[in-house]
Amino acid sequence: MERLEKQFYEQPTLELAEQLLGKIFVHILPGNIRLTGRIVETEAYLSHQDEASHAWRGRTTRNQIMFRKPGTIYIYFTYGCHYMLNIVSEPEHCAGAVLVRAMEPLEGLLFMQEQRGTSVMTNLMSGPGKLARALAIDGNCNGQDLFGKEFFLENAPPLPKEMIATSTRVGISKSRELPWRKFIRNNPHVSKGKVT
DNA sequence: AGCGTGATCTTT
DNA sequence: AAGATCACGCTG
Numbered sequence: 001m002e003r004l005e006k007q008f009y010e011q012p013t014l015e016l017a018e019q020l021l022g023k024i025f026v027h028i029l030p031g032n033i034r035l036t037g038r039i040v041e042t043e044a045y046l047s048h049q050d051e052a053s054h055a056w057r058g059r060t061t062r063n064q065i066m067f068r069k070p071g072t073i074y075i076y077f078t079y080g081c082h083y084m085l086n087i088v089s090e091p092e093h094c095a096g097a098v099l100v101r102a103m104e105p106l107e108g109l110l111f112m113q114e115q116r117g118t119s120v121m122t123n124l125m126s127g128p129g130k131l132a133r134a135l136a137i138d139g140n141c142n143g144q145d146l147f148g149k150e151f152f153l154e155n156a157p158p159l160p161k162e163m164i165a166t167s168t169r170v171g172i173s174k175s176r177e178l179p180w181r182k183f184i185r186n187n188p189h190v191s192k193g194k195v196t
Numbered sequence: 197a198g199c200g201t202g203a204t205c206t207t208t
Numbered sequence: 209a210a211g212a213t214c215a216c217g218c219t220g
Contacts, residue, residue, distance in 0.1 A: 043215065052215070054204095062204060079216050080201020086215085099215055129216050171215050191216095 004146070004153040009070035013089040013096035017044040017182045018164055020087070020098060024106065024154040027135050035111060035135050037103030037125055038156070041183040041190045043169045045086070047095035051174040055095035065143050066095040073151060075132070075142040082129030083138050087146070101128045101170075101181070104189040111136075127191040159184065 004023065009016065020039050027035040047055040047066070054063040054076070065074040066088055074086040074097055090096035103125040105112055112134040113119045125131035132138070146152045165185040168176055183190045 045215075054215085057205090060205080076215090077203065078214055080203080080214095082216050084215060101215085127216070169215070173213085 001154045001156060004155055006069075006071055006147070008153075009087065009089055009146070010091060011089065013044045013046055013098060014180065016087070016089045016096075017042040017098045017180065019158075020100070020153075021164060021182060021184055022156045022159045024156060025100070025103060025135070026152050026154060027137065028150050029108075029111075029136065033108060033111065035108035036106045036154075037131065037135065038106060039100055039103050040187045041100075041102035041181070043099040043101055043182070044180040045097050045099060050178070052169065052172045052178075053095075053097075055097075059095075063095070066097050067093050068143070069145070071146045073141055073144050073146065075137060075139060077139060079129075083132040084128050085132050085135075085137055099128060100131065102126050102183070102189055102191045103131050104187070105134065122188045126189050 020042050023039050025037050025039055045053040047053055050056055055066045059067055062076060065072060068088055069092045070089050072088040074088055075083050077083055085100045086097040088097050105124045112124050115134050116124050125134050144151055163185050165183050166179050167181045168179055169181045
């Protein structure tokens with residue numbers, strides 16, 4: 001399947017959060033090892049309209065990558081041990097982003113199992129911290145983009161509307177009521193937040 | 197249900 | 209300079 005190009009990432013953040021479901025995330029390791037997963041859960045983060053977004057008060061040292069061109073990868077470190085993978089959306093300087101919260105592991109399973117210390121498939125990438133670890137993503141990836149040799153997305157047929165579920169976001173205290181989490185209904189690889 | 201772990205942001 | 213918070217995951 002072909003790679004997704006620039007215009008795919010330029011859509012409004014909420015639409016991109018839905019469109020990303022089902023797409024294949026690819027990380028190529030040195031030695032041409034493919035680590036890949038199918039995105040099954042996302043969350044939208046806007047900028048100034050969204051109190052829970054890192055960008056809601058404007059540009060800082062940490063969030064500056066969110067202001068870059070769509071398709072850029074924004075990684076940050078939290079709780080002293082986890083890296084979070086975000087994909088920048090909207091036109092440049094708007095600072096929208098989509099948090100990738102869960103994937104279904106596809107290729108590189110042995111590597112992922114070693115990274116994660118488990119071989120239970122539904123536990124490899126069923127959460128944002130877990131998937132970053134499984135895909136060998138850390139702070140060095142911050143600011144890279146999805147148009148190079150190392151990271152990109154592969155296309156997949158759009159999902160039927162009835163397979164897409166919506167809920168409030170998880171793990172935040174501000175703007176809790178916003179229904180900006182998107183996930184594939186009844187998929188066993190979504191995080192242990194809320195299921196329907 | 198409780199806590200580790202460290203960067204970042206807010207308040208003094 | 210100090211304190212609070214955190215887009216989490218693991219043990220128990």
